[in-house]
Amino acid sequence: MRFVNSYSDKIKKYVIENNLTYTIDTMGCQMNENDSNKYSGILESMGFKRENNEKKSNLILFNTCCVRENAENTLFGRLGYLKNRRLKEENVFLVVVGCMTQQKHILEKIKISYPFVDIVLGTSAMSIFPQKLYDAILNHKKSIEYIDIGNEIEEEVPIIYEDKYKASVSIIYGCNNFCSYCIVPYVRGRERSRRPEDILKDIKTLAKNGYKEIMLLGQNVNSYGNDFKDIDYNFSDLLQDVEKIEGIEIIRFMSPHPKDFKDDVIEVIKNSKKIARQIHLPLQSGSTNILKQMNRKYSKEQYLEIVEKLKKADPSISFSTDIIVGFPNETEEEFLETLDVVKKVQFDQIYMFIYSKRKGTRAATIEDKVTAEEKVERLERLKKLYEKMLPDLNKKLIGNKYKVLVEGKSKNNENFFTGRTSQNKVVIFKAEKEDIGKIKDVKITSEHLWYLKGEIV
Ligand code: SF4
Structure with missing residues (x-):
């Protein structure tokens, strides 16, 4: 299903005239992070500007997770805190999306205890978000309802990455495994693999825009392709095709399931020059x-x-x-x-x-x-x-040389820059501003519990 935002122009004038801003509060896993990037893409296509500050934003979107119980308390605490602003100020809107909203008891709780929330949407309902937003902002119409998980994959949703050189790309949604402790299959539905041509097109566009590192994402990436009826194409095929994309230099994936980790994938990793050694x-x-x-x-x-x-x-x-x-x-x-x-x-x-x-x-x-x-x-x-x-x-890494993508300035020491080795170890080193976004050879010089120090050689 191709995502079409036919509400974009209708609402844009109002959003721009009123200078509306947004903040997204993301809880949980990288799949949620990726969905939040899409919500950013949708909101910015409608004229919203990112604020990253709940207190100052007009629209606050909570992208929720239900894997841990305390996430529920966090959400309800945040909503309670924002109640006064929502009720007293004009042009303040609250949106709750993500896994938690797939649970009926959460929806009931929001309806009864937090009726000032404007929009509640499930995990596969991005395509109706623009319409709901239009209704909330221009018609003051709330939408707190249960939306069933559809099986269709929404393609071509606009997406905005905070990072300029590394990006996550979802390859499969949902999970069929029903691990006895896990809620994900109940809230994210059954496995649905994206078509390889859609994934590869997205990665080629990212490469053209200067992205060097790609993280292939899914609840269970190595069951990718099991649901294809018309083509014989699996995770190892996808890895090999991503490897061929010029400009992409580091490929990571998360998470594989041990039960599905087959020899063909190990062979592809062995022969790959781009798949991270982690x-x-x-x-x-x-x-x-x-x-x-x-x-x-x-x-x-x-x-x-x-x-x-x-x-x-x-x-x-x-x-x-x-x-x-x-x-x-x-x-x-x-x-x-x-x-x-x-x-x-x-x-x-x-x-x-x-x-x-x-x-x-x-x-x-x-x-x-x-x-x-x-x-x-x-x-x-x-x-x-x-x-x-x-x-x-x-300690075993001291003296080794690694290819490292220079990601930016270190947050803790502004004389240093930061990146990760292929093994995903954080390394800090001296570099120039112009090195950001480039791959450099870095020799490890010392180790500190949570990071390594190195120098460009
Ligand atoms: S494979 Fe992962 S997502 Fe799926 S049920 Fe098990 S723990 Fe949950």
Whole structure:
């Protein structure tokens, strides 16, 4: 489905005359970040200017996430805070979009407790956003309703990236996996792959506009193409086609599912000159029994086998992962299995979470005997292990030379510039303003827990 904003001209005059501005508050994952870039594109095509300040903006859009429970409290807190402004000031509008709004109980709560919100939209309803905005701004008509997830992919939605040299491109939406703790398949629907020609066209345009690094995005990127009925084209085909695009020099992807990480993708990574030597491979747990309870469909051994194959393909590959600590009834032995995998893989980056119950998921119905204190204590042990491992991993990099995209000035030290190695390690180094957006050879000179220092050679 091609996105057409037939409301753009109708509303633009009003927006420009009143100098309307917007702020987007994005919660959650990179898919949401990418959707927020599209909302920016739509709003700016209608004349809005970005403000990035809730207190000063006319339109505040919350792009919500429902993976963690505290996100709900954050949203309701923000809405409560903005109530007075919305009710007293003219030309102030509140919009709530994203995963949370796919849940009926959230919608009911907004209707009853926050009726001053102007627009609520689900995850696949971008095409009706301009019309809803038109109604809200020019006709003072609210729209807080449940909008079912359609299966159609909305193409050609205008998009604005904050970054000038790296961009994320969604390749697949939704998820078929139903991990027992996860709400995503219920709020983002089943897997729908974008057509390769649409993805490649977008990336070619980005390359023409000077973008050097592309992140291919999806809940489960390596099931890309499984839903095509008319063509035989999968994730490894896509990676090879993106590799051919002139101007793109770094390709990353997020997230692959271990159960779908097949040899053909490993072979493509091995032979690629552009695919980053960093793989984000969500582990979740190192215990085969817990993985079974989680419905992850791989074992500890199968996970380690993929890591071994990737390390064999290129020993410079580094790994990052997601780990959930304290899944219902996780035993001490099962937790130790997780620590064992962490030691074996030597992850460079771990996103660690304490299991949090999500209403509507299978795991939420399990009676849990693990206490909150035990869960916190396990998380602390995992953190300690990781922080003990990291300096040794970093030390091994000193003296190595990496191709680094100069992203901009360091936020913490204005004499330095910042970029990332292929392994996704943040590195700071001295450079010139003119180097921003260029790929430079950087030699690592020292390590600091969360970043490396280097020099251009
Ligand atoms: S693969 Fe599992 S954890 Fe990831 S989005 Fe799908 S259901 Fe959720």
